[in-house]
Amino acid sequence: MGPDLQVRVATTEDLPWIHELRHRVYAQExxxxxxxxxxxxxxxxxxxxxxxxxxHGPARTGFVSVTPPWAGRYALEKYLTREELPVxxxxxxxxxxxxxxxxxxxxxxxxTLLMYAALRWIAARGxxxxxxxxxxxxxxxxxxxxxxxxxxxxxxxxPSFEVLTGSVSGLTRAAxxxxxxAIARLRDRTDWRLDxxxxxxxxxxxxxxxxxxxxxxxxxxxxxxxxIVAADVLDAWFPPAPGVRAxxxxxxxxxxxxxxxxxxxxxxxxxxxxxxxxxxxLAVGAGSSDLIFRAFGRWLTPTSRVLLTDPCYGEYAHVxxxxxxxxxxxxxxxxxxxxxxxxxxxxxxxxxxxxxLVVLVNPNNPTGRHAPAAGLRSLLAAAPPRTxxxxxxxxxxxxxxxxxxxxxxxxxxxxxxCTSLSKMYALSGVRAAYLVAEPATAARLRDWTPPWQVxxxxxxAAVAALRDPAYYSGRWLRTHALRRTLATDLAALDxxxxxxxxxxxxxxxxxxxxxxxAARLVAQCRRQGVYLRDLSPLSPxxxxxxxxxxxxxxxxxxRVVAACRAALETLRPxxxxxxxxxxxxxxxxxxxxxxx
Numbered sequence: 130m131g132p133d134l135q136v137r138v139a140t141t142e143d144l145p146w147i148h149e150l151r152h153r154v155y156a157q158e159x160x161x162x163x164x165x166x167x168x169x170x171x172x173x174x175x176x177x178x179x180x181x182x183x184x185h186g187p188a189r190t191g192f193v194s195v196t197p198p199w200a201g202r203y204a205l206e207k208y209l210t211r212e213e214l215p216v217x218x219x220x221x222x223x224x225x226x227x228x229x230x231x232x233x234x235x236x237x238x239x240x241t242l243l244m245y246a247a248l249r250w251i252a253a254r255g256x257x258x259x260x261x262x263x264x265x266x267x268x269x270x271x272x273x274x275x276x277x278x279x280x281x282x283x284x285x286x287x288p289s290f291e292v293l294t295g296s297v298s299g300l301t302r303a304a305x306x307x308x309x310x311a312i313a314r315l316r317d318r319t320d321w322r323l324d325x326x327x328x329x330x331x332x333x334x335x336x337x338x339x340x341x342x343x344x345x346x347x348x349x350x351x352x353x354x355x356x357i358v359a360a361d362v363l364d365a366w367f368p369p370a371p372g373v374r375a376x377x378x379x380x381x382x383x384x385x386x387x388x389x390x391x392x393x394x395x396x397x398x399x400x401x402x403x404x405x406x407x408x409x410x411l412a413v414g415a416g417s418s419d420l421i422f423r424a425f426g427r428w429l430t431p432t433s434r435v436l437l438t439d440p441c442y443g444e445y446a447h448v449x450x451x452x453x454x455x456x457x458x459x460x461x462x463x464x465x466x467x468x469x470x471x472x473x474x475x476x477x478x479x480x481x482x483x484x485x486l487v488v489l490v491n492p493n494n495p496t497g498r499h500a501p502a503a504g505l506r507s508l509l510a511a512a513p514p515r516t517x518x519x520x521x522x523x524x525x526x527x528x529x530x531x532x533x534x535x536x537x538x539x540x541x542x543x544x545x546x547c548t549s550l551s552k553m554y555a556l557s558g559v560r561a562a563y564l565v566a567e568p569a570t571a572a573r574l575r576d577w578t579p580p581w582q583v584x585x586x587x588x589x590a591a592v593a594a595l596r597d598p599a600y601y602s603g604r605w606l607r608t609h610a611l612r613r614t615l616a617t618d619l620a621a622l623d624x625x626x627x628x629x630x631x632x633x634x635x636x637x638x639x640x641x642x643x644x645x646x647a648a649r650l651v652a653q654c655r656r657q658g659v660y661l662r663d664l665s666p667l668s669p670x671x672x673x674x675x676x677x678x679x680x681x682x683x684x685x686x687x688r689v690v691a692a693c694r695a696a697l698e699t700l701r702p703x704x705x706x707x708x709x710x711x712x713x714x715x716x717x718x719x720x721x722x723x724x725x
Contacts, residue, residue: 134239134315136246137322139180139192145169146189147180154229161286177201181246181323183230183239191230193243195250198222199672205260205292208283214260216279216294220439220459221257221669241308242315244274246323248300253325253648255669256297262290275303298451301329324648334447335667338362340660358688360679361651361660363494363524363635365555366608367682370600372593373556377586389585392575396588400563403595404530410539410567412574415583416560417523417549421448423577424545424564425486428517429453433485436478438462438470440668442494442521449486458482461670468496468629472508479512487512490521492528495664495677497631499528506537509544520546524633526553526605538565545570552634554594554601559587608634612680618690619678623697637664638676638693645700646673653696659689 139147148169156162156170177200183190196203203217203224211217225247230239251259262283263271268291276293283290304312305328321327330336340359344351368374377384390396393413401408414420421444429435431454437445439459449455460478462468470489479487492499509518525533525548538546547564551557561583566574583591594601616636620628627639640647647663654661662677678689 132318132320133185134190134237134242134318135184135320135322136242137182137184138250138324139182143180143182143189143192144171147182147192150189150192150229150231151227155227155286158232159286159288161288178226179250181243181250183242183246185234185237185239189231190234190237191239191243192227193225193229193247194227195247196224196226197254197256197672198669203260205262205283208285209281209292214279214281214292216258216260219258220461221255221297223251223254223256223259223669225251225259225261238311238315238318241311242319245304245312245315248297248304249325249327249329250323252297252301252329252666253323253663254665254673255667255671257669259295259297259300261293263293265289265291273307275300305329324646324652334451335443337662339655343655343658343660357658357660358681358685358692359660360681360685360689361662361677362557363552363633363679364557365552365604365634366611366680366685367555367604369555369590370594370597372597373554373590376589376593381586384586384589387585389581389583389588391580392578393583393588396561396563396583396591399592399595403598404533404535404565406535406539406565407568410565410571411563412566412571412578413561413563413583414578415562415587416551417521417547417562418444419560419582420547420562420564420574421445422452424519424574425449425453427573427577429455429486431455434458434483436460436482436484436487438489438493440468440493440495440664440670441488442490443667445488445490445521449488458484462493462496462498464670468493468498470498470500472500472504476508476511479516483513484516486517486519488519488521490523492524492632494524494633495635495637495662495667495675497629497633497635497637499532499632502532502534505534509534509537509541512543514543516543518544520544522546523549523552526601527608527633535565538567540567542567542570550591550594553605554591555604556587556590556594559584559590561587561591608680611683611686612636614683615678615680615686615689618686619693622690622694626697634680635677636680638678639671640674640676642672642674647671647676648673649700650676650693650696653699654689654692657688657692657695659692661689661693 148171152165152168152170156164162170178194178196180192180194182192204226205214205224216222228240228243271293276295279292279294281292316327340357340361343357344353396413397408397411400411425448433455435449435455435457437457437459439461450457460475520534522533535546538544545564545566549562612630616628616630619638625641629637647665651661651663664671664675664677665673
């Protein structure tokens with residue numbers, strides 16, 4: 130038996146039915162509005178909200194409306210100012226409203242599916258918090274989903290409504306925990322047509338690297354790797370240095386079966402020599418993620434306050450918010466400013482925030498912008514003594530190794546610099562990284578490091594890579610040339626698509642607002658074996674329209690351009706296929722009608 134439910138984004142063809150059902154429920158049934166002779170309920174702000182629709186077979190069953198933060202205002206502002214409801218001024222807030230189901234279908238699971246679909250759509254666009262209005266008599270149902278009262282009640286026509294809010298991560302945990310069985314049953318019944326997967330990743334973090342699903346995580350047919358372009362992850366396009374390949378090839382059987390030096394002493398010495406850093410200021414790990422989890426798990430608690438830039442590498446929000454449960458604020462980076470950090474604005478935020486930790490990725494992923502070392506040194510010198518700074522320099526080689534703050538970190542107890550060898554040195558597969566901290570901090574991190582943390586192939590490869598700076602300098606220069614050519618070729622595809630270069634091994638495409646979103650472009654390119662990264666889950670500042678493209682070699686870059694050309698042509702919107710949006714500020718909101 131196939132699915133009997135379908136969920137999708139509404140098109141313009143759905144709007145007459147949506148307006149008619151709104152009139153029947155909110156004007157005639159609930160008495161929120163006077164009846165209209167046309168039998169439809171709409172308003173002059175249609176154009177910004179997104180409607181999601183559930184259908185049973187050919188019959189439309191219900192809909193829900195989502196207002197994204199980039200719309201500029203919320204329907205709740207008809208009743209409350211942002212001063213009265215401060216949550217509306219937070220970053221990443223999406224409003225869910227007008228959950229409406231045909232009366233005869235209110236016991237079919239349609240309302241639950243619409244609520245879940247709205248949550249997945251919001252999460253896929255970087256949403257961090259949901260606000261809604263729930264009818265007072267249905268409050269128990271909303272509380273069970275994880276929503277909580279915001280301390281405000283409003284009245285619209287006859288009904289009264291509680292203002293509700295909840296974090297996207299918390300609501301997702303409730304959906305995948307308490308309601309796992311119900312969601313699983315809906316999955317079996319649903320033809321899911323949204324541009325985000327039905328289920329969130331197991332750990333709730335969008336890690337990227339979907340291209341490996343095309344290769345096969347069972348490694349049964351590795352020849353598949355030659356048929357795809359893995360431009361969704363920022364692995365190097367070039368091979369590791371000749372010395373690395375020689376070290377790994379000399380006796381791979383021995384390297385595979387032999388325990389490595391327990392404390393990676395040779396790797397520590399190689400980092401010290403290559404970077405002119407004292408060995409006692411270093412700690413190593415199996416990639417930067419290992420160091421992030423290990424250090425943050427020791428330094429932070431749920432009471433810790435953390436400041437992240439927005440956008441930022443997603444692992445930091447995952448560890449601090451979802452794993453540890455810290456109180457996390459965002460320092461917004463602005464497209465109008467070229468995504469660059471304003472040092473004065475950041476200094477002010479840090480001085481007044483009382484933060485335990487500030488995280489800077491420099492050069493930043495995913496924006497690709499680099500903050501000059503001189504400005505950061507001044508910023509750090511003036512920062513409060515209690516605040517620790519974590520500087521992620523995974524891409525610093527592309528900006529120039531002289532821009533590293535590692536020498537400062539070796540002496541300043543407030544500063545830690547983490548450097549992955551994966552992306553710059555073409556070692557993503559072997560997992561090697563190091564951090565720099567003043568000796569006491571580094572010593573404690575070494576104490577918390579298990580023996581043999583970095584495998585022997587990784588130690589062999591990393592040591593050989595650090596001994597060949599000339600090879601990598603040449604590859605980084607070549608990367609800049611490849612990136613510039615790729616940017617020029619992509620920009621020529623469509624004048625309405627904005628191409629933003631980075632200082633590292635990637636660039637960003639931003640689609641115009643009238644086009645289908647980034648997820649659609651990514652999906653179309655995958656059909657041609659080209660994998661790109663939809664940046665939407667990382668930040669709502671991308672408005673669901675930004676795609677990151679990793680720099681590959683000349684031939685693979687040409688495939689990227691060809692795939693984007695075909696996808697953009699396929700996705701050119703026509704009158705009948707345009708997504709239906711609405712910015713309705715009529716009352717209502719998360720209310721599925723009297724039967725729920």
